[in-house]
Amino acid sequence: MTFLTKSAARYGDIFKFHILGFPMVMVNHPDHVEHVLVRRAENYTKQGVVIFDLAETVLGNGLIRTPGGPDHARQRKLMQPTFRPNVVGFFTQNMIQEAIHLTEMWRPSAGKGTPVNVTDDAGQIALRIVTRSLFSADVSETARDFELAFADANEVLGSLFRNPFPPLSFPSRRRTMMRSATKRMKTFVENFVDRRIATNDVRDDLLGMLMRATYEDDGGHMPIKQLYDEVLNLVIAAFETTTSGISWALYLIAKHAEVGRRFVNEIDTQLQGRIPTYQDLNNLTYTRQIVDETLRLYSPAYQTMRAAIEDDDIGGYHVPAGTNIYLNSYVTHRHPNFWQDPEKFDPERFTPEAIAERPKHAYFPFGSGPRICIGKYFALAELQLILAIVAQRYRLEIPPDQGPTVADQLITLHPRGGVRLLVHER
Template sequence: MSQTKLTPPGPKGNFLLGNLQEFQSNPLKFLLNLRKEYGDFVQFRLGPFQKFYFINDPELIKEVLVTKQKSFIKSEDIQTLKTVVGEGLLTSEKEFHRRQRKLIQPSFKRSNILSYGEDMINTTLNYIFKWKNGEERLISEDMLNITLGIISKTMFNMEFKEGADVIGEPMEAVMKLGIKRMRKIVKLPLWVPTKQNRKLKKAIHALDDVLNEIIKKRRACNEKHEDLLGVLMDAKDETDDTHMSDKQLKDELMTIFLAGHETTANALTWTLYLLATHPEVDTKLFDELNNVVGSSLPKPEHFSRLLYTQNIVWEALRLYPPAYVIGREVDEDVVIGDYSLKKGDTVMISQYVMHRDETYFKDPTKFVPERFENDFMKTLPTYAFFPFGGGPRVCIGNHFALMEIVLVLACIVQQYQVTLPDDHHDVKPQPLITLRPKHGISLLIKDR
């Protein structure tokens, strides 16, 4: 083993709080500044004891996410999600995670998700057909509604209204309270009967009941279902010939719902905002739609030919990655680059910071979808651009998400042009669980 130095550079911070205040007041600015001032490997503290390492070099990121990933587990914020989603893919670890991932992976293969394209298009068209020429719409809310509609349809074969009422409402209640809990520095166990804990437990039970009822109905019915729930129910572990238990199914459904809904809505919102503020890109996109789709409605098979549209989505994911940071807790002492990391330390990696690094991206703050032409991604080190993470924990829904964003965009842009109202508030990213626009984004809708 090579000789390791003890401490990477970093800000000294306050004796007691470390850099907690700066981090909390503007996490993105804080992380960008750390990169600028201290480089590829930075150390800082949040609170009196908690040591953080912030890593900004593609090769070192690869060590954390891929080659030495066995020495890490998910960071504490994700661990607290277990209260909500149980032991689903996002929160489970080690052998249990490996087994579940193997079981679920085939359902998300490129060839399998093509069959969901039709639902993605129909859900979008049913929603946007009510939009009126000249109206101003809260697009961030619309995109949440559309992605909720799509996940309800593809997962449970539920139509829009049913999906929103049956799953959307209890899910939203759990999420709101769950996020409040994640942000608390001291998290009392759920069995401590505080007012917030009681509310959260009640909301989790309500959602559990809904999902259990859906699973029970399905188990009782002998028909074959092609939706995601049907595919997950059929999935079989080849080593011991077993299917998922009801509890595993419920945890995975909740996880996929949670992981796939808001991230995709944010990506769509940011993309539409960028289109609204870059009319030259909007024109090129509309031309591509005319060439590929023509005057008919978009179809799933158009996806692979909408190459400029795909580049727009990659560029939006570069500038505003919905998953803007990945956290890992050191589970056993490990050496990364020149440094020894100890069990219990936390490693942070930020897509937001890496994607704006001028070493890899010329004019990094500019929206230029053309940069993704000519296999640009293949010329980059893998972990310079990684909106979906990497290694064994890479986003399982990456192909699903890309197809969804492209098809929803195609439906909207074919029919409407979007612009930013003159009196719109300054649009700023707000880094919560995902990177969303602070105070939402409203856009003016014009018929094409």
């Protein structure tokens, strides 16, 4: 991150750099981001791109790493109705119940001076939410194994991106670690899917909706291998986004007292002590601003790549076919031309007036264009509801002897060692 931030400051909004001999072009200006992800999205593929090739072992041919083109559009069209805002609202009861469960987990530690590991606990809750929403199932020890397996895979993929030698094709500790992690995660998902198929159970959860969905062109259902891949993609994305997002948000709220006071005031004023619902989210405007500002500073999916299919021109620079394009929201979200005092945590950046004053693609935590994150509305609702329910019950404090929490630059941007906070009953 230091290298990329300094390079952007020195060389501008588009520059070429090399990672172990591999040339890449980084684009950092909102107009350039929009060009690659939206205006000329059809010319920029994930095919043959190192970061997605590395992730193929885990993600298979799911939406996250499908190269693009007609196959991606066909699969996206099949799945998109399952994640529309009105459908997401149907699943928010799972989010609410699990957020309440999180507050109960913290009750024994409240006021005792012993910090809770917010990241570990939020991970458990996030996985319970996604498995209940996908499979109508509660999970216990198998979920913990999934969390540990994902942590191993995240570490391996992050290390490979920094140093791809030796590759996973060579015998090594990280190949063994990756194979074990992948097998455990796939087994977790496939067991749920197989049971549902064996019993022809297509209930009204996310898996049932995906099993019933049909392709527009031929009326067929999703092939079983594709269903495995998509479900695993959804579990990983929903689990990690929420785990990191909640961890960073609660840490930042605890660190900034005035933000915390305004946040609690909104929760108390709007909810009057009752449990929030999906319908309340439109009125929790400051809560949403906190979520947006958290994702500006610490977007879990903070980097992505594309490869140019044909020659192109970006901001007056010639981009030959085959060029690897690198986008990093961590850097763009701190662009000094669009974010004053960019390291400061300031939810006021996301008032409607402030949003209108800057280019749309100065901020892209969920990507943009035809490949924007399909679970965006699910994630935003989940983050807001969990924050609101925690705020009703607890005041959070950073332990006085604890140093700053820093980001681990893995494939996702995870708080190193987890966020630890003291909890006090309100």
